[in-house]
Amino acid sequence: MANRVCQIQIPLAQLEVEETNWYDLVGGRGWIAEQQKLSLTLAPYDVVWLIPFMELERDIER
Numbered sequence: 001m002a003n004r005v006c007q008i009q010i011p012l013a014q015l016e017v018e019e020t021n022w023y024d025l026v027g028g029r030g031w032i033a034e035q036q037k038l039s040l041t042l043a044p045y046d047v048v049w050l051i052p053f054m055e056l057e058r059d060i061e062r
Contacts, residue, residue, distance in 0.1 A: 005042065
């Protein structure tokens with residue numbers, strides 16, 4: 001958390017995942033990775049809890 005806008009890039013290769021669609025469980029919004037990077041812009045004191053969308057769909061189907 002920070003008191004300013006933060007831009008974050010997460011290289012998916014380092015996470016060892018190929019999922020391009022992500023869902024924020026806290027904010028209820030989706031994120032799409034491009035060029036093997038998930039780029040996020042977070043507002044001051046923003047919090048995200050990201051889960052691959054496919055994993056979320058599997059949990060819903062159970």
